[in-house]
Amino acid sequence: xxxxxxxxxxxxxxxxxxxxxxxxxxxxxxxxxxxxxxxxxxxxxxxxxxxxxxxxxxxxxxxxxxxxxxxxxxxxxxxxxxxxxxxxxxxxxxxxxxxxxxxxxxxxxxxxxxxxxxxxxxxxxxxxxxxxxxxxxxxxxxxxxxx
Numbered sequence: 658x659x660x661x662x663x664x665x666x667x668x669x670x671x672x673x674x675x676x677x678x679x680x681x682x683x684x685x686x687x688x689x690x691x692x693x694x695x696x697x698x699x700x701x702x703x704x705x706x707x708x709x710x711x712x713x714x715x716x717x718x719x720x721x722x723x724x725x726x727x728x729x730x731x732x733x734x735x736x737x738x739x740x741x742x743x744x745x746x747x748x749x750x751x752x753x754x755x756x757x758x759x760x761x762x763x764x765x766x767x768x769x770x771x772x773x774x775x776x777x778x779x780x781x782x783x784x785x786x787x788x789x790x791x792x793x794x795x796x797x798x799x800x801x802x803x804x
Contacts, residue, residue, distance in 0.1 A: 660688060660724060665763045666795055672767045673793040676774025681781045682716035682737070683791040684773055685709060686766060689798040692723030696730040699723070703798060704732050712790045716781045720769050724762060729753065731769065740780050749773060 661669070673684050685707065692699045700721035704710065709717045715736030722729045731746045749772040756765030 660690070660797070661763065661795065668763060669766055669770070669795055670793045672770040676770050676777075677783075677789065677793070679774045679783055680716070680777035681714055681784050681787050682718060682774075682777040683709070683712060683789070684718050684720070684770055684793075685791055685796060686720045686722070686770070687796040687798050688722045688724060690723065690725035691799070692726050692728045696721060696723060696728035697732070700730040700732045703796075704734075707791075707796065709791065710734060714781070716777065717791065718773050718777070720766065720773070722762070722766065727757070729757075731773070737777070737780070745776065749776065 669686060673686065676684055687700070687703050687707070700719055703721060704717075704719045707719070709719055712734075715734040717734040718737070719732045720729070721732065729750075731749060733741070733746070737745075749769050752772055753765040753769040756762070756768055
């Protein structure tokens with residue numbers, strides 16, 4: 658049985674598509690059961706492994722979740738961090754943690770995705786001609802490699 662059922666996956670991918678309508682940024686969600694080490698380090702490695710650093714605008718965000726270990730991180734591309742403050746992700750993390758603490762992982766991910774789209778739209782609004790360079794599907798990392 659998958660960690661997220663088909664309906665939950667559809668809710669998350671729809672949230673990604675809706676959030677990306679607000680911004681020129683790209684949002685991806687990567688999940689796995691266990692995280693070796695720090696979530697931020699793992700997310701950074703996956704960001705590169707998934708080629709998220711190779712898009713034209715470098716306005717990409719990876720939301721990483723290790724659900725079995727209760728760890729998560731949000732990683733933004735270099736184009737984002739050139740213009741935002743150091744605490745840019747704090748309100749998003751707090752909102753996600755509130756949902757996670759109440760046992761709703763799906764709503765936590767959706768809240769994080771929505772807030773990410775809203776926050777990115779301030780600095781990187783959607784432009785005519787923007788193309789979706791990265792898939793909106795969830796990446797199940799433990800199915801991609803052996804841990």
